[in-house]
Amino acid sequence: MDPATQDLIWRNLWPMLQATLTKTLPLTALSFALGLVIALFVALARLSRFTALSWLARAYVSVIRGTPLLVQLFIVFYALPQFDIVIDPFPAAVIAFSLNVGGYAAEVIRAAILSIPKGQWEAAQTIGMHYPTTLRRIILPQAARTAVPPLSNTLISLVKDTSLASTILVTELLRVAQLAAAPTFDFFALYGVAAIYYWVICVGLSFVQARLETRLERYVAR
Amino acid sequence: MTELLTVRNVRKSFGDNLVLRDISFDVAAGTVTTVIGPSGSGKTTVLRALNALDQADAGVITIGDVSVDFAASPDRPTLARFRAQSGMVFQSHNLFPHKTVIDNVLEGPVVVQRRPRAEARADAERLLAQVGLAEKAEQYPYQLSGGQQQRVGIARALALRPKLMLFDEPTSALDPELVGDVLKVIKDLAAEGWTMVVVTHEIRFAQQVSDQVLFIEGGLVVESGPPAQVLVAPQQARTRSFLQRILDPI
Numbered sequence: 001m002d003p004a005t006q007d008l009i010w011r012n013l014w015p016m017l018q019a020t021l022t023k024t025l026p027l028t029a030l031s032f033a034l035g036l037v038i039a040l041f042v043a044l045a046r047l048s049r050f051t052a053l054s055w056l057a058r059a060y061v062s063v064i065r066g067t068p069l070l071v072q073l074f075i076v077f078y079a080l081p082q083f084d085i086v087i088d089p090f091p092a093a094v095i096a097f098s099l100n101v102g103g104y105a106a107e108v109i110r111a112a113i114l115s116i117p118k119g120q121w122e123a124a125q126t127i128g129m130h131y132p133t134t135l136r137r138i139i140l141p142q143a144a145r146t147a148v149p150p151l152s153n154t155l156i157s158l159v160k161d162t163s164l165a166s167t168i169l170v171t172e173l174l175r176v177a178q179l180a181a182a183p184t185f186d187f188f189a190l191y192g193v194a195a196i197y198y199w200v201i202c203v204g205l206s207f208v209q210a211r212l213e214t215r216l217e218r219y220v221a222r
Numbered sequence: 223m224t225e226l227l228t229v230r231n232v233r234k235s236f237g238d239n240l241v242l243r244d245i246s247f248d249v250a251a252g253t254v255t256t257v258i259g260p261s262g263s264g265k266t267t268v269l270r271a272l273n274a275l276d277q278a279d280a281g282v283i284t285i286g287d288v289s290v291d292f293a294a295s296p297d298r299p300t301l302a303r304f305r306a307q308s309g310m311v312f313q314s315h316n317l318f319p320h321k322t323v324i325d326n327v328l329e330g331p332v333v334v335q336r337r338p339r340a341e342a343r344a345d346a347e348r349l350l351a352q353v354g355l356a357e358k359a360e361q362y363p364y365q366l367s368g369g370q371q372q373r374v375g376i377a378r379a380l381a382l383r384p385k386l387m388l389f390d391e392p393t394s395a396l397d398p399e400l401v402g403d404v405l406k407v408i409k410d411l412a413a414e415g416w417t418m419v420v421v422t423h424e425i426r427f428a429q430q431v432s433d434q435v436l437f438i439e440g441g442l443v444v445e446s447g448p449p450a451q452v453l454v455a456p457q458q459a460r461t462r463s464f465l466q467r468i469l470d471p472i
Contacts, residue, residue: 119316122275126310127330127382128302137333141320219320221364 005189012180012190016173020197023090023172027162030094032155035101042106043113044135057106064103070164072096077168093165100161101154108150112143145216152209156202163198173197225284226251226417227386232271232281232292234264241267242278243441249386249419253433254412256449257421260464264441265421269390272419273310274301286385308386309379313394315371317363323350323374324359330382342381349377353407369400373407380411387411389420405431425468429453437461 045057064072077092087095116139124134166175173194181190227249234242241264249255259265270276272283278292285307290296296304317326324346331342350356353373355366363371372392379387389408393401405427412418412431422428428435428449435452437445437460445458456462 117316119312119314120318123310123312123316123318125275126273126305127378128306128334129330130302133333137329138318142318219362219364 001189004184005186008180008184008186009189009193012177013193015180016176016190016193016197019171019173019176020201023165023170024159024162025201027090027093027097027165027170027172028155028159031097031162032101032158034094034098035105035154035158036151038098038102039105039109042102043109046106046110047113061103061106064100069096069100069161070167072100073164073168089165089169092168093162093170097158097162097165101158104154105151108147108154109143112147113139115146116142145213145220148209148212148216152205156205159201159205160198163194224251225249226286227272227419228282228284229268229272230282230284232268232278232283234267234271234276234278241441242271245271245281245438245441245443247434247436247443247446249417249434251417252415254416254418254420254431255434255436256428256432257419257436257438258423258425258428258464259436259438259444263439265436265438266390268438269310269388269419269421272386272388273308274305275310277301306382307384308388309382309384311372311375311379311387311389311392313391315363315368315375315395317371317374317378319363322360322362323355323366326363326374327378327381330378335382346377346381349380350374352380352410353377354403367400368396369403372396372400372404376404376407376411385417387416387418389418389422391421391423393422393424423468425453425465437464439464 042057042060045053046061048054048057073093073096076087076096077089080087120138120142121134124138129138162172163174165172166178169175171179174191177190177194181187225248229248230246232242232245233240245264245268247255257265257268267276271278271281272285274290280293282289282291283304284290285304288300288304288307290300290304318329321329324343327346327349328339328342331337331345332339335342347356347359350359353376355370355373355377358366358370358374363374366374376387376392392408393404396404401424405424408418408420408427409431420428420431432449434446435449436443437452437456437458439460445452445456445461451457452461453465456465
């Protein structure tokens with residue numbers, strides 16, 4: 001590797017880490033958290049006995065899964081201003097990503113809730129529990145066991161998908177790499193560093209996933 | 223004797239399937255009623271109607287001072303008050319697998335009834351001791367045998383201090399050698415004066431423990447009375463043939 005490239009990498013390690021810590025990770029965490037909340041409500045709506053609500057949830061999931069994430073981002077950031085709704089890049093990205101996660105995770109949560117035997121709902125009912133309490137104390141803790149592996153997939157995809165935010169002016173990790181490489185066209189070096197950063201985050205998350213799974217398995221016969 | 227439970231003209235169908243045609247009976251306070259009948263007769267649905275797990279389409283059920291007319295589509299608070307009158311023990315125990323034995327028992331008193339945790343815990347420990355599981359308090363349900371799980375289910379229902387205990391075939395899912403322990407717990411409760419309705423296939427148990435036996439078939443109470451009558455000298459031909467099949471299956 002020639003010294004100029006080495007120097008370029010060296011000079012950009014910290015700015016890229018900074019972009020990761022101040023943009024990529026917060027963007028991921030916020031979008032995932034909001035996305036899960038959306039997903040829970042969409043899943044419950046989908047399972048509701050009110051047909052209109054159920055169909056609304058279906059439609060939402062269909063639209064989110066049936067359109068590219070990049071298009072969703074562009075709609076929030078570039079198209080909404082046409083209707084005088086102007087949103088800054090970072091919040092625009094959070095909105096688009098949470099809505100996206102909401103659609104995918106809703107199906108995961110719905111399936112996980114359905115995997116819990118009906119007897120659990122009935123047992124909760126006979127001890128006088130209402131729907132929200134049953135959900136919170138009995139159903140969701142058990143459904144978590146089923147949902148953690150697929151939700152981890154969603155999270156790990158999201159980490160990498162945040163790079164799409166570079167297209168709507170969020171100076172996240174990939175955008176910083178792009179800007180740093182542009183003057184000398186030394187893309188290989190800096191995109192390589194960016195790739196390693198993403199990979200390290202994902203390895204860390206996989207580790208957390210494994211720990212969480214072990215924890216959630218503690219009450220299951222082996 | 224004062225009636226704790228009265229059931230009047232209860233009807234229930236699932237879709238086109240009329241499961242309970244017209245069910246009426248009384249249960250006196252401090253007595254045990256066993257419900258027998260062929261599979262598909264509606265006996266489990268009767269029990270589930272008593273807890274509104276399956277809401278009757280019509281009929282009036284009164285437990286203690288709570289009376290519900292199911293034809294008048296009762297509101298949620300009424301149903302909640304009605305359900306709180308009885309404790310249910312399921313055929314397949316339905317314990318909460320992610321909670322320890324003691325937490326299974328505590329869930330109702332602490333979360334639903336909002337009793338102080340320390341007091342509820344003392345109560346729960348006493349109940350677990352009563353069903354012979356004091357030393358299993360901190361284990362998870364999967365670590366217990368089927369019979370032990372069922373006894374935790376009984377303790378969980380008792381912890382809410384219901385007026386009436388309901389058992390839905392409590393021993394049907396158990397290995398034969400585990401049945402005795404569960405039946406013994408139920409007998410002990412009977413001796414303590416609990417009012418209970420038990421759906422069962424254990425005719426010998428029914429004979430020993432019941433004050434009243436109901437034979438249900440086709441969604442109707444075909445015959446009812448003391449065990450010495452219904453189980454030993456049944457008046458109805460259908461009761462006789464059912465007992466013959468169950469007591470002498472080969």
